[in-house]
Amino acid sequence: MNLEREIAWQARNEPIDIAGREALLIELIAALTRQEPLTGKRYNRTIQDFARRGLPWLSKAQVLTAYEQLCIAGYMTFDPDTRAHLQMKPMRTQSGVSVVTVLTKPYPCPGKCIFCPTDVRMPKSYLHDEPGAQRAERHGFDPYAQTASRLHALEKIGHPTEKIELLILGGTWSSYRRDYQEWFVKRCFDALNGFEAATLPEAQAANAVGIRRNVGLVVETRQDHVDVDELRWFRYLGVTKVQVGIQSLDERVLALNQRGHDVQSTRDAFRLLRLAGFKIHGHWMANLYGATVEGDIADFGRLWSDPAIRPDELKIYPCMLVPNAELYDYWLRGDYVPYTEEEVVEVLAACKAQVPPYVRLNRVVRDIPTTNIVAGNKKANLRQIAQQRLREQGTPCQCIRCREIRRDPVQLDELELRDRVYETDATTEHFLSFETAGDAPTGGRVAGFLRLSLPDPALAHPLPELAGHAMIREVHVYGPALNLGDDSRGEAQHIGLGVKLIERAADIARAAGYSRIAVISAIGTREYYARQGFTLDGLYMARTLL
Template identity: 40%
Template sequence: MNQAQLKNIITNLSKTRIKNRENFNTLVKRYAGSYQEPSPLNSELLQAYRQLVKSKKIKPSKGLEKHLQKRSVRSMSGVAVITCLTKPMGCPHTCVFCPTEDRMPKSYLSNEPAVMRALMNQWDPYRQVKTRLKALSRHGHATDKIELIVIGGTWSAHPKRYQAWYVKRLLDALNGKTSTTLLQAQKLNEKASHRCVGLTLETRPDWIDEAEIKQLRKLGCTRVEIGIQNPRDDILKLSRRGHGVKEIVQATKLLKEAGFKICYHTMPQLPGSTPAIDLQMYKDLYGKEKFQPDLVKIYPTAVVKTAELYDWMKRGDYTPYSDAKLKTVLKKAKLLTPEYVRIVRLIRDIPAESIEGGNKITNLRQLISYELKKESKACQCIRCREVGHQSENKKSLGQPIKLRVKKYRASGGTEYFISFASQDNAILYAYVRLRINDESKDHHLQELRNAALIREIHTYGPHVKLGESGMIQHTGLGKKLMAEAEYIAGQENRKRIKAKKSSIAKVAVIAAAGVREYYRKLGYRLDGTYMSKRLLATGK
């Protein structure tokens, strides 16, 4: 199909009221059929749309852009995510469940989608980011707010020089300019066209100490994913994990006290576990103060040929759960999840042909959600409630937005999950995480002494470009949440002064380079690697 025909289809679509995706596809097929051509790709139509808008032959249409967008879920949460892998490196650990494929990062397989993209780009961070930016733009996604996620095994085991180079090259790709130092790249990214709004790194609990905390902040990391697998010493020992529960608890406390968001990787059906033990695991993670993750990835144990666990299974020393048993565990785990936790993944993205034992159902999350809906039950996790996933919930969408504050204890501090949600709390629009450490006057990071911490702020809904207004994003919800967090910090400070305890002098935000400008507009300034603001006597 030639460009003139594509532009004619877009012109016709721009004049038509499109009811839904099905109606859109029907119209495209009809218009293409008039040229005796099959339906064109959405990326081809999107290119024609952009050319017509640029030449001012049609007006921009958010509705049409939504239908032209491919895989809308990629930016449904308000940002675009880019996942990159580090180069293969030998791992000093010998976990029995871990794949050990040659020339691959430890625990990853060469036929996993993210690995295939990294391999195509020869593990180069700059090329990986550039490739994904092009793909996202081609498929209709805004790329001005980017969340970077770096995977590939234990990040902390890489040399410090490699770490700094890697993150700098990630930012160079976003900035469109090569910097001399990481610090320069971070500074440039504050006003870049593709801004890093979050940097996630994955490591192990036994690598986290005060020195590692400082290194993570120097790199600009805002979220840490740690593989805890199962918080029981006997199961960790049987899997030869190399650490125990003590290290999980200590790492969690150190990370939270420094403002990081924490994602736990958990593994149901490990050797030595049972459905009852797995269910107790999630009760403990959400019920005990020493754990309390912000996000969870649930990776049911999958047996692959390159893992030692495969030999155990062949000998009869390990047997995975049946699909029915696993599904029951996951359904119950979802129902246990509190409103301030996000279940990021329910299965790992391992192709079914590589799995010798364990779950092979690729749409397990959708099946479980469907079954819960049939039982008139619903998961309360953040992902299930965010507004982008609630388009069919007309009842809750029609309700006024309500400010809610959930207070809970976690790792030697008090957490406040402050959110805007529908009156019935079924739909989540925005939230902020405020933490007040029990003791912070002697914090090992000087900039966090006597500080309340903003660990995260997020407004959901379709990704809206910087400088533009949307239905949910850029409507002031974030500013209102920040004001409420500052007020609560001030109230807590007055209580402490009255009780003759150490005061709270400021609010510090763990902020990626790309969001520093946002906080500056709210009165914050760069303070070490954080953005901070002095608290007034009134607490406002």
């Protein structure tokens, strides 16, 4: 955003003075609330009607602040559903948590991947005009300013910010100097806390009991940078999830694209991460140099048929040809040909049909501004097109994202507890979930889930202090992100699903012969686990199973 647009944006978001306008504003909010769904068109029409009657032209942020002021002044009774209805982007917090994305400073990456864009103004792999990248640059890549501005924007449009997942993006996190990493994370925590602590542990301690708690911390790194020392460092920083570019499980394709690692390296990293309790978020790419449609579909199958891979979350990126990647020269020479749109949809639909129900498929196309794409797919709605294809074929996507319960109120007696068990190379995984009866697309809707890892006792544990421990890698309960004190209306976060999942996991671990159960807790969820009988034990929280 340039300065003029930023100033205009600020003006549109200045709170308006409600004095003398109360009656008209109450009428306006009632009129907006009646419209279901509240589309942009309907919103504009309603605002126009009220502008004729004397109100200024109000942005959604202004309507929301006016609503809050009216509630505070006692003119209206606060209703979280009304606020959700008036929110600009209700999807953003439907998983129960608000996400704040921050970018690291421009820095080279040890990787030499031929498809990866290079822009000296950005950390490796990010393009200058991606929306998140522009925001980061505007703030000089300062983590405090980036975090604070996102919090401010979220609060302005009425999103609760008590539970924040921090997503740190940019090249390979592990290749940055550790003093920079520590400074970066501390500054993010400082912004959440609203003051500058002297050290990272001090900032974390404040956040553990703070108003805006960090409930997840995500970094992205390469598989060949994951070792035991790195696991401990991640935990010191408070990391709970690691994004890794799998890209392909075909040695030939990895080599052709100069990934600089083999498939075994991905297996090794995943084993370490899983045993240390991290959630594993994989990226997989279609249409790399040397790939074919059939080859890609088979390769995607290996993500699940190879027990050592099986990530928890996945992003599928069809390779996008951009001028500042080496692959561009291959294309100019005629050595690389991007898939047609039909081919991309074919691959995506075939991939989505293979996703197991314990996986969350977070995204299927990268958010690259289409002006950067030289050739190949330019459509942003490929997920929807592929989804449509799956519906036509009668094979709906089973992934968690497609089955999340979102904002729907649920009663406990409508839900059944399912336990999906699968093996990896070093653990038995239990994916426990509370779901509605039946299967997707109508049933099997997920209200909450837990990932329990039972490490193979015959194998040496990379973190010896965790030997004999079962590990809870994730507990996630859906429902809109509510601030403390908001009325819950029966949404999943507030009917005790988390506690029930944890108790079930403890029962399973006990029955399997484990004497302790640990959880990879984010800094801001420690208090929650403490209430469930866990105590801080080194880098994890743990509890004895009697």
